[in-house]
Amino acid sequence: MEEMRNQILKYLEKNSRADLGELAVLLDSDEVTIANEMAQMEKEKIICGYHTLIDWDKAGVERVNALIEVSVKPQRDKGFDKTAERICNYPEVTAVYLTSGGYDLIVTVEGKTLMEVSRFVSGKLSPIEDVISTTTHFILKKYKDHGTLMFHKNKSERMLVTP
Amino acid sequence: MREPLSKKIVEIKPSGIRKFFDMVSEMPDAISLGVGEPDFDTPWRIREEGIYSLERGRTFYTSNSGLKELKIEIGKYLQRKINVSYDPNSEIIVTVGGSEGIDIALRAMLDPGDEVLIPQPSYVSYLPCTILANGTPVVIPLKEENDFKLTAEELEAAITPKTKLLVLPFPNNPTGAIMTREDLEPVAEVVKKHDLYVLSDEIYSELTYGCDHVSIAALPGMRDRTLVINGFSKGFAMTGWRLGYICGQKHIAEQMLKIHQFAIMCAPTNSQYAAIEGLRNCDDEVQQMRTAYNQRRRYLLHEFGKMGLSCFEPFGAFYVFPSIKEFGMTSEEFATRLLDEEKVAAVPGTAFGECGEGFLRVSYAYSLDDLKEAIGRLGRFVERLRSC
Numbered sequence: 168m169e170e171m172r173n174q175i176l177k178y179l180e181k182n183s184r185a186d187l188g189e190l191a192v193l194l195d196s197d198e199v200t201i202a203n204e205m206a207q208m209e210k211e212k213i214i215c216g217y218h219t220l221i222d223w224d225k226a227g228v229e230r231v232n233a234l235i236e237v238s239v240k241p242q243r244d245k246g247f248d249k250t251a252e253r254i255c256n257y258p259e260v261t262a263v264y265l266t267s268g269g270y271d272l273i274v275t276v277e278g279k280t281l282m283e284v285s286r287f288v289s290g291k292l293s294p295i296e297d298v299i300s301t302t303t304h305f306i307l308k309k310y311k312d313h314g315t316l317m318f319h320k321n322k323s324e325r326m327l328v329t330p
Numbered sequence: 331m332r333e334p335l336s337k338k339i340v341e342i343k344p345s346g347i348r349k350f351f352d353m354v355s356e357m358p359d360a361i362s363l364g365v366g367e368p369d370f371d372t373p374w375r376i377r378e379e380g381i382y383s384l385e386r387g388r389t390f391y392t393s394n395s396g397l398k399e400l401k402i403e404i405g406k407y408l409q410r411k412i413n414v415s416y417d418p419n420s421e422i423i424v425t426v427g428g429s430e431g432i433d434i435a436l437r438a439m440l441d442p443g444d445e446v447l448i449p450q451p452s453y454v455s456y457l458p459c460t461i462l463a464n465g466t467p468v469v470i471p472l473k474e475e476n477d478f479k480l481t482a483e484e485l486e487a488a489i490t491p492k493t494k495l496l497v498l499p500f501p502n503n504p505t506g507a508i509m510t511r512e513d514l515e516p517v518a519e520v521v522k523k524h525d526l527y528v529l530s531d532e533i534y535s536e537l538t539y540g541c542d543h544v545s546i547a548a549l550p551g552m553r554d555r556t557l558v559i560n561g562f563s564k565g566f567a568m569t570g571w572r573l574g575y576i577c578g579q580k581h582i583a584e585q586m587l588k589i590h591q592f593a594i595m596c597a598p599t600n601s602q603y604a605a606i607e608g609l610r611n612c613d614d615e616v617q618q619m620r621t622a623y624n625q626r627r628r629y630l631l632h633e634f635g636k637m638g639l640s641c642f643e644p645f646g647a648f649y650v651f652p653s654i655k656e657f658g659m660t661s662e663e664f665a666t667r668l669l670d671e672e673k674v675a676a677v678p679g680t681a682f683g684e685c686g687e688g689f690l691r692v693s694y695a696y697s698l699d700d701l702k703e704a705i706g707r708l709g710r711f712v713e714r715l716r717s718c
Contacts, residue, residue: 177621192632193625193698328351328364328675330454330503 168204171196175204176213181314183217220313232261232277232306233284235292236270238299247271250297259287270302281305342461345454346681350665354675361704362675362696366503368567368648369695370622373608373615376566380604388599394591396424396575397602403609404575408560411535412545414553420580423587424573424597428533430590431559431576433459435529436495438586440465444494449480450683451651452499453531457683466492471685474653477642478507482516489520495527498546501534504682504691505651506627506644511544518549528556533574534647536565536616539624541645554579562601564647565616566608571601623648626694626701633705637712648695651679655688657715665690671714672707 174194178185187198194201208214223230239250247265251272255263262275274292278284288303309317354360371377395401401418409415416422425431432455440446442464448456449470460467470488472478485496498517500509509517521528528546535543547556561574574597576586630650634641641652654664661678668674676693679686694701 178625189629192628195628323369325365325367325369326351327354327360327362328347328677329366330345330347330677330681 171200172204172208172213175201176208179205179214179217183219220315222309222317229279230277231279231281231284232275233288234304234306235274235276235288236302236304237272237274237292238301239271240297240299241271242297250295253295254292257287257291259284338461342458347454347677350675350677350681353666353669357669357673357675360669360673360675361700361707363692363694363701363704364675364677365693365695367569367695368564368619369697370567370619372566372568372571372604373612375611375615376568376604376608379607380571380600383600383603388603390599392424392596392599392602394596395422395587396597397599397606400424400602400606400609401575403606404577407609408558408577412532412543412548412558414545414547414558414577416577417580421583422575422577423583423590424575424602425561425590426574426594426597427563427569427572428531428559428561428574429455430594431557431561431574432456432529432531433462434586434589434593435557435559435576435578435582436460436463436465437589438582439463439495439527443492445490445492447485447488447493447496447526449484449497449499451478451502451504451679451686451689452497452682453503454682456497456499456531465495468493469683469685471683472505472507474642474689478502478505478644478651479509479513480517482520485517485520489524489526493524493526495529496521498528498530500530500532501538501543501646502644502649503534503647504649504677504679504686505689506647506649507642508538508541508543508644508646509546510541511549514544514546514549518546518552521546521555522551526555528552529559530556531559533559533561534564535560537620537623537648538646539620539627543646557582562605562608565619566605566612567619568601568605568608571598571604573597573601573605623694626696626698629698629701630692630694630705633709637709639712648693650692650694651689652692653688654690657712661687661690668708668711672711674704674707674711676708 187201190201191198239247241247242249251263254260254274259276259278260274261277264273266273276284276287288301293301311317401422404422405416405418436459440463444465445468446460446465447468447470449472457467468488470484530546532545545558547553547558557576557578559576562568631643634652639652641650644650661680665676665678677691679689679691
């Protein structure tokens with residue numbers, strides 16, 4: 168079962184829209200088994216969500232993303248958790264990671280305009296007690312996101328018929 | 331003017347695939363199920379190593395038999411994969427694709443009149459290369475009811491006092507058939523009994539599904555009777571790099587090396603450097619490709635099942651070989667009409683030998699989306715044929 172679960176996860180990670188019947192064929196299983204396993208993994212929070220990767224530029228919608236390095240003063244018994252969890256509460260925050268290196272947290276933020284993101288950093292993030300400093304990097308262009316290329320690759324030059 | 335050509339070459343028919351290729355080339359909107367090479371790009375780390383070797387100025391010949399480092403890695407790889415050990419110094423020759431291995435093996439081993447047993451359907455070059463090497467090809471037609479495996483009985487029946495060599499092309503192009511240890515054992519017994527040699531073309535050895543590839547060279551008493559051909563084209567998605575290898579006992583390898591030395595010199599240097607990276611660090615990439623092929627294989631078999639198209643289950647390479655006998659036309663007619671009417675290119679079974687009549691080679695070296703589109707069209711075509 169472990170093996171089947173891994174196969175389901177590997178497939179869904181790249182294509183969460185897979186049709187159950189099709190998945191059953193590809194993974195040499197049956198629809199009921201796959202549906203049960205997926206439901207169980209959702210319950211166990213192994214599957215945490217089904218998202219869609221969107222190129223908002225192409226959709227003509229203005230979005231600004233920033234990656235913010237945050238230095239945090241750790242707290243006795245709680246380490247960085249309390250501050251990190253607090254930062255997670257803001258809807259404009261899309262990811263929060265604890266990292267090794269020169270900073271403690273990496274926070275990604277999404278807003279409609281540069282101004283909006285700047286205001287968030289100066290008005291909400293920096294003033295948080297225990298946040299020592301922040302460095303904001305605005306994302307200018309996405310080349311690859313979630314393992315997917317965001318630019319057009321040259322068409323295959325493979326010949327149509329070969330032995 | 332005198333006739334410039336040798337009678338031998340003029341009498342050899344060009345590959346049956348060529349004709350089909352020309353037809354398809356004039357149809358830009360055709361979708362193809364007709365290729366014999368992976369749809370994946372060569373894994374990036376391999377490509378990068380090739381680029382780096384050029385940057386380093388590694389643009390010279392290598393030794394005739396190939397880079398020592400590469401031969402050592404090939405030796406380790408074969409030990410790990412097929413459990414046969416070859417001395418990198420004297421028993422491994424790096425060739426220009428697996429194809430060159432076929433050629434130098436036949437040329438090194440055949441005298442005029444020696445018979446070579448060639449199971450068909452199989453890859454297009456065994457038969458002409460045998461003729462070019464002055465051997466006499468003897469075809470063993472494989473049967474669908476045996477899942478296109480070679481049986482000991484079929485082999486026994488084809489042997490004459492002149493038989494010297496058996497070509498063993500598994501996992502098979504075009505049928506996708508494989509031979510398991512149990513299938514190989516009786517064949518090996520017949521080979522030993524009649525004192526034959528085996529040319530085992532294992533270029534698809536990385537692509538087996540549900541069980542690992544077994545080489546006949548690994549069976550008792552078979553190592554020194556077998557030449558193993560393999561390469562990087564299929565498993566590592568490196569067709570254009572033209573890199574393969576042939577392994578066998580020193581006594582034969584020494585003579586093959588002479589042909590390679592005089593005709594080729596050495597395999598491409600930057601491909602050799604790139605391939606070292608492939609053997610050292612690409613198990614994960616190869617596994618990912620294998621998983622994808624296996625999913626597509628299941629998808630095709632499932633769809634053929636729904637269409638009612640009869641097809642044995644192949645466990646190797648990236649081909650399925652459905653039967654089209656119910657439609658009462660030749661493979662070539664079927665493939666030509668499929669191309670004309672639905673713009674789907676698939677290769678007629680007869681391109682791989684006369685006994686491929688009644689079958690179609692369908693390649694699944696395509697993305698699932700491409701396969702879905704092509705299968706939709708094939709389904710429509712089959713339905714139309716049945717309704718009239």
